[in-house]
Amino acid sequence: MKKTIALLPGDGVGQEVMRGAVHVLRSIEKRFGHDFDLKEFPIGGTAIDLTGSPLPNDTLRACQNSDAVLLGAVGGPRWDHSKMRPEDGLLQLRKELGVYVNLRPVQSMSALLERSPLKSEIVKDTDLLIVRELTGGIYFGEKKRDVDRAEDALVYHKFEIERTVRRAYEQARKRKGKLTSVDKANVLESSKLWRSTVSELATEYRDVVTEHLLVDHAAMKLILKPAHFDVIVTENMFGDILSDEASVLLGTIGVLPSASLRDDDFGLYEPVHGSAPDISGTDSANPIGMIMSAAMMLKLSFHMHEEYEAVERAVREVLNAGYRTADMRTSRFQSVSTSQLIDQVVYRIEEDAVSASLLELYV
Numbered sequence: 001m002k003k004t005i006a007l008l009p010g011d012g013v014g015q016e017v018m019r020g021a022v023h024v025l026r027s028i029e030k031r032f033g034h035d036f037d038l039k040e041f042p043i044g045g046t047a048i049d050l051t052g053s054p055l056p057n058d059t060l061r062a063c064q065n066s067d068a069v070l071l072g073a074v075g076g077p078r079w080d081h082s083k084m085r086p087e088d089g090l091l092q093l094r095k096e097l098g099v100y101v102n103l104r105p106v107q108s109m110s111a112l113l114e115r116s117p118l119k120s121e122i123v124k125d126t127d128l129l130i131v132r133e134l135t136g137g138i139y140f141g142e143k144k145r146d147v148d149r150a151e152d153a154l155v156y157h158k159f160e161i162e163r164t165v166r167r168a169y170e171q172a173r174k175r176k177g178k179l180t181s182v183d184k185a186n187v188l189e190s191s192k193l194w195r196s197t198v199s200e201l202a203t204e205y206r207d208v209v210t211e212h213l214l215v216d217h218a219a220m221k222l223i224l225k226p227a228h229f230d231v232i233v234t235e236n237m238f239g240d241i242l243s244d245e246a247s248v249l250l251g252t253i254g255v256l257p258s259a260s261l262r263d264d265d266f267g268l269y270e271p272v273h274g275s276a277p278d279i280s281g282t283d284s285a286n287p288i289g290m291i292m293s294a295a296m297m298l299k300l301s302f303h304m305h306e307e308y309e310a311v312e313r314a315v316r317e318v319l320n321a322g323y324r325t326a327d328m329r330t331s332r333f334q335s336v337s338t339s340q341l342i343d344q345v346v347y348r349i350e351e352d353a354v355s356a357s358l359l360e361l362y363v
């Protein structure tokens with residue numbers, strides 16, 4: 001199957017982990033006989049340096065003309081004081097592409113249990129999905145700035161809440177049948193609208209158990225009892241914060257993938273982590289969040305379920321075999337570089353293909 005995929009490596013480790021996604025897609029292409037048209041375009045700080053804009057028109061047009069987009073990460077201290085921010089390129093891209101809902105799965109992995117700062121009996125049954133509203137709220141409200149006064153408006157329209165919450169309910173139906181809506185309805189008007197919209201929709205999804213939690217309570221419960229959660233649905237900024245918090249359950253943010261979707265098959269796929277300026281350039285970043293984002297693309301945009309399984313299995317085997325980048329390292333294992341971990345994943349995808357064809361010879 002021919003698919004056009006725009007690659008936006010961005011800044012810092014974004015560039016390093018994107019190589020992992022490309023190698024993995026090439027091995028999937030070979031093994032399953034697909035044709036992936038992969039082309040790179042600049043975004044973020046790299047794009048500011050090249051073109052003066054964090055989202056050049058050519059990049060946006062290429063994304064709009066693709067079947068899906070893979071993004072590494074944007075930002076870094078180099079552009080922290082520049083007039084234009086790399087992050088604005090990413091926000092504009094999400095808005096222009098209309099990818100209003102962001103799925104961030106967080107599932108404990110037995111190989112990583114000892115890396116979590118929390119007790120393994122607390123984190124071992126973690127299997128939750130954060131559904132984050134992505135193109136509204138305080139990120140996109142009107143901003144004003146005087147010398148000694150600043151303003152960011154937090155605006156939500158009911159349709160924005162409704163479409164995101166519906167997607168969350170659909171996910172809950174396919175999973176464990178529980179939805180936790182997170183808001184700050186004891187203080188914010190936008191949260192009161194959020195809560196009443198969820199309550200209305202709950203009557204249409206009676207097969208799903210609905211609960212409401214205030215965001216401060218949710219932040220605490222996520223650490224105290226992560227297995228309590230199935231689907232968490234929340235607004236843009238709460239979702240951003242809670243997903244970094246949830247990464248602590250696994251011990252590193254480097255393994256978390258995400259999918260940003262709209263109502264057709266198109267999607268923007270990116271790891272949850274940022275450009276990690278503290279480790280960029282050292283070939284030590286964890287490429288798993290990026291690789292699993294590419295795997296989510298195969299499943300959600302291209303409906304390639306077997307291909308998704310092949311990547312997921314390869315990643316699991318690599319971890320079980322003891323390969324760890326520095327962020328996943330424990331006293332029992334030496335760490336390997338980003339490139340070495342990528343090679344191991346690719347090797348397993350290809351080795352799997354060889355054993356599958358040998359098996360065919362015998363049956």
Ligand SMILES: NC(=O)c1ccc[n+]([C@@H]2O[C@H](COP(=O)([O-])OP(=O)(O)OC[C@H]3O[C@@H](n4cnc5c(N)ncnc54)[C@H](O)[C@@H]3O)[C@@H](O)[C@H]2O)c1
Pocket residue numbers: 013017072073074075076077087090253254255270271272273274275276277278279284285286287289327
């Ligand atoms: N989607 C994105 O493009 C995105 C997401 C978050 C932050 N950012 C940007 O990234 C820059 C740095 O932000 P930050 O430092 O707050 O967050 P960050 O996620 O880049 O880093 C936080 C910590 O996690 C570690 N980390 C992150 N990714 C890792 C990986 N793949 N492997 C191993 N360790 C990893 C870093 O080394 C750092 O210690 C900022 O400019 C921010 O705006 C971009």
Ligand SMILES: CC(C)[C@H](C(=O)O)[C@@H](O)C(=O)O
Pocket residue numbers: 074075087090091240272274
């Ligand atoms: C870089 C930043 C704008 C972005 C966000 O806040 O959405 C990031 O933190 C994320 O989680 O994707």
Ligand SMILES: [Mg+2]
Pocket residue numbers: 240241244272
């Ligand atoms: Mg974030």
